[in-house]
Amino acid sequence: MFRLTLFLMTFCGGIAATIQPSVNARLAQKIGVIESACVSFAVGTIVLLIIALSGGGSFKGLYDAEWWELTGGFLGAFFVVITTLVVPRIGTTGTMVLIIAAQLIVGMLMDHFGLFGFRGVAIDLKRLAGVGLLGAGIVLILKS
Numbered sequence: 001m002f003r004l005t006l007f008l009m010t011f012c013g014g015i016a017a018t019i020q021p022s023v024n025a026r027l028a029q030k031i032g033v034i035e036s037a038c039v040s041f042a043v044g045t046i047v048l049l050i051i052a053l054s055g056g057g058s059f060k061g062l063y064d065a066e067w068w069e070l071t072g073g074f075l076g077a078f079f080v081v082i083t084t085l086v087v088p089r090i091g092t093t094g095t096m097v098l099i100i101a102a103q104l105i106v107g108m109l110m111d112h113f114g115l116f117g118f119r120g121v122a123i124d125l126k127r128l129a130g131v132g133l134l135g136a137g138i139v140l141i142l143k144s
Contacts, residue, residue, distance in 0.1 A: 021083035022092055028084050037080045041073075097138040104131050 020040070028036035051057075086095050108131060114120030121127075 018092060018096055020080070021087040021095060024080060024084040025087045029088075033081060033084050036084055037077060040080055041077065094142055097141045101135060101138050104134060 024036045024040050027039060031039070052059075083095055083099070090098075108123055108127060110116070111118075111121035112123045
């Protein structure tokens with residue numbers, strides 16, 4: 001049951017990640033790309049603070065964090081701004097398949113080298129073939 005829950009949560013995250021750039025792009029038409037990203041992060045920050053603080057969360061360990069562990073916000077802001085700019089120009093599907101391609105390549109390399117202290121998963125022929133097939137699908141989608 002736990003694996004199914006993780007699968008469903010991840011699938012829902014994928015849905016949200018697909019919808020978010022279009023929502024942000026529509027708002028950007030009214031207020032600008034950077035301003036839209038600011039609103040997106042402000043609303044998200046408020047929601048997360050409410051959830052964290054109402055659940056008894058604590059930020060005490062923040063003082064022990066390495067500097068690079070704090071770059072997630074920058075990476076998220078970069079992602080939001082880029083997708084907000086790109087979706088109106090190449091569409092949601094084109095944007096998502098390019099994101100997926102980048103995620104597959106970088107994810108496979110991160111797994112292979114065990115980056116960020118996570119368990120390493122070696123690149124093998126099956127993984128390369130899987131990524132290759134997905135890459136072929138991406139090309140077909142972008143060519144249509």
